[in-house]
Amino acid sequence: MDTTMPAMAPRVTYLNHEHTVASWLLTKDHKRIGIMYLMVVTFAFFLGGLFATMIRLELATPAGDLVSSDTYNKMFTMHGVAMVFFVLIPAVPAILGNFVLPLMLGAKDVAFPKLNLLSWYIFVIGFLFTVYAMVSGGVDTGWTFYTPYSSRASNTNVVATGLGVFITGFSSILTGLNFMVTIHRMRAPGLTWFRLPLFVWAIYSTSLVQILGTPVIAITTLALAVERFLHFGIFDPALGGDPVLFQHMFWFYSHPAVYIMILPPMGAISEVIAAFSRKSIFGYSFVAFSSLAIAIFGFLVWAHHMFVSGISVYSALVFSFLTYAVAIPSAVKTFNWAATLYRGAIWLKAPMIWAISFLGLFLIGGLTGLFTAALGVDVHLHDTYFVVAHFHFIMVGGAIMGYFAGLHYWWPKMTGRMYSDIWAKVASIIVFVGFNLTFGPQFILGYLGMPRRYHVYPAEFQLLNVLSSAGASILAFGYILVGIYLVASLFYGEEAGDNPWHATGLEWTTQSPPLPHNFETQPIVTEDAYEYSRREIKVV
C-alpha cells in the first residue's frame, strides 16, 4: 500500500510503521483492525453477491432450469446468512466505526484494544464456521431458521451454520461494549455529549442494541441446536414444543438487528451531508435522540413479522401500533437531512452523490414499511416479494448505500489516497439505477401475490422477474466498478492530504493516513460539531 510514497521524507503512518504479517495479525491498533474487518466483510459481500447472482439468474425463467430446488433453497439461505451476519451487521460499525470512532473522539484507540482484536478473531472464526457449513453441503432453512423445519426436517448443516452465527454474535456484543465504553470514557477534553458528531450517537445507539439484543439470538440458536441434537421439545410440537416461540425469540433479536444494520449508516449519512453542505445538521439533537429512540422502540416491534403466524388479533394490534411509532424517528431523521441542504454550500463530490442516492432509496424503503405495518394489507403482503423488495430497499438501498457513502468519505483518511471522483459518481448512479430496476418490479410482483423463496413460479410473473434480473446485473456491474476504482486508487490515486473535503471533525485534523497513535498532541474541542459557519467565509 505504501510502495508509491513520494520521494520526500516518508511520513510515519499506521500503515508503514510496521510491515510484518504478525504486525497486522497481532495489532491492537483500531485502524488496522478496521482494515482487517474491511477485508473479511468485502469477501463476505462478494460471496453473498455470488449467491444473489445465482438466484436472479435462476429466476429469469419461470421453470427451475438452472439449479435444482435444493440448490436454489441453499442459495437464498446462504445469501441471507452471508449478507446479514457478515456484511450488514459488521460493515459500518466494525469497519468505519473501528477506524474513525477513536479519531472522532480524539482518542488514541478504543477503550479495550486487546478485546477489539479478540472481537475480530471471534468474527473470523464465526465466519470460517459458516463458510465451512456452506462448502460442506450448505444449509437450506432460510436465514430465519424457522422451526420445526430447521429442527426436524432439514437435513443440511443447520447446527454448523447456527454455531457460526452464535460465535459471530459474541464479536458483535464485544464490539458494542468496547465502543460504548470508549464513547463514555475516551472523549477529548471539551468534547461534550452534544458536541459529538452524529455518527458517534448512531454508534452508541447501535452498541446498546448489540449488547442487549445479541444474547437472545445466541440463546435461540443454542436452543435450536439442543432440540436438533438432543430432541428436547422446545419448538417442535411433536416433542411438546411451540414453533411460534422460535419466531418470537428469533425476531426479538432480528428486528432490533435491523437497527444494528441501519443506524450506523444513518450516522455516516449525517456526517457526509453536514460535510458537503458545509453547515450544521438541521436539528442536531433531534437527529441524535432519534437514534436512541429507534434503538429503544426497536425492541418493541418484533411480532410485526408474525401477523399471520397465529398470534392473537389484539397483540397484532399492539405491535402494528408500535411499528408506526418507531417509523416516526426515522422520518424525523430524513426530514432533517433534507432540511440541512437548505442554504447549504453543497459540494457535489462522490460521497455526497452516494448520500443523496441513500436518501432516495431509504425513503422508499421506509415508506413501504407503512404498507407492511398495516395489518389489513400485511395479511396479503406477508411472505411475498413485496416484503423482499421492502427490506432490500432498507438493507441495500439504505445500509449498503450509507456504508458506501461513508467509505467514500473516509477512504482518503484510511488510505491517504484519492479515488477517481468521476468514476465514483458514475458507479453511484449505476448502482442507483440498477438497484431500482432490481427491486422496483418486486413490489408489483409481491402485490400480485408471488411468494418469496420460490424456485419455480407461474409464467405470468416472468416479465417482472426478467426486469429484476436485468437490474441485478447492472447492480453487480456497479459494485464491481466500485471495487476496481477503489483498488486502483491505492496504486495510482493522488495523495489525498489531511483534509481533502475541508470538513470539520477531529479525524480530519490528523494526517492521512493517520499516525499509529492518531494524534501528535491531545486534541482539545472548543466548539460544536459541524461549525462550518465560524470559519472564515471566502469573499469572492
Place this chain on the structure above:
Amino acid sequence: MFSGTPLFPLQASTLAADVDALYFFILAVTASVAILVTVVVIYFSAKYSTRDPLEVGARIHGSIPLELAWSIIPFLVTIVIFVWSANVFFDLQRPPDQTLEIYATGKRWMWKFQHLDGQSEINELHVPAGRPVRVTFTSEDVLHSMFFPAFRTKADAIPGRYSTVWFTATAVGEHHLFCAEYCGTNHSGMVGKVIVMDPAAYESWLTGNVGGGSLAARGEQLFGDLACNTCHLREGPGPRGPSLTNKFGAAERLADGATVVVDEGYVRESILMPQAKLVAGYQPLMPTFQGLVSEENVMALVEYVKSLRVQTGAASRAQAPEEPASRTAPQENR
C-alpha cells in the same frame, strides 16, 4: 411471450376491494411524501450547489416548530392508516356467522381439502361464489401458509394447532393457491388453485364427487373404532368422561377452575393431549391419541363432535350426521 403480464391482482372476494382501497390510500400518502422529499432534496442540491470547497453554508441549527410539525403530522397520518388497517384486519380475521366449513391439512408438499359431505381433493379447492367459506387447517409436518392472492388473505399452517382463513369468493374462475411459508425442497411446488363456481355448478360438483360418506360419518366410525364411545356416552355424563352431545360451542368448566369455549382447537387438543385442559369433575384417565390418529382423522372426529347436537326434548338420534344441514355450522364469535 409476455402478453398477459398482470400488473395488479384480480379482486375475487368481497374483502379484496377493501384491502385494495387501503393499499391505494397508503400508496397515495407514501408517494406524496416520497415525491415531496425527493423534489426538495434535488431542488436544494441544485440551487445551493457550489464548486468552491471553501464556501460555507448558512448558520442554521434547526427549528423546534418544524421538528414538532414533521413529528406530529406524520404520526397523525399513521394513526389514520393504523385504525383503517385494523378495521380491515378484523374483517379478515372474523368470519360471518354462517360459513361453509372446509377442513384442510398441509403437508410437504401438498394441500389436502376435505368437504363435509366427504369429498376430498388435493391442491384444488372447489367453492361456491357468493357464500362465505371458512377453511380450518393445520400442518402435518412443518410450517406452511395458505395464501389466496385473489382473496387477499393468508394464514400460516402450524403443526399442533388450527388456523383459519375465510373469504366470500365473487369472481367465478380459477385463482392461485400458494404455500407462502418456506417448507423445504418443493416449497414452490406446493401450489394449487381455488376454483370458484356458481352455486348451481358447485352443487352438481358436490354430488358428482361424493366420497365414502360424510366427514361426520367417518368421524362417527372412528369414534367407535377408537372406543371413544365407551366413556363418552351419547346421553348423560358417564363415570369416566362427559357426554359430547351439545358440547360444541358451549363453555366448559375445567378442573383448574378456568372455562374454555369448546371449539375445533379445543376438541383437537383434547384428543391429542387430553390432560392439557381437563374438564372439571373427571379424573385424568383418557389416554393420548398423539401419533395414533392422523390430522385428517382428527378433523373427522372434530366434525363428528360438532354434529352431536340435539334440540331439547328431541330424540337423541334426531339429527343424523349425514344431513347436509351440517355443512353449515354456526360460529361463535372468536
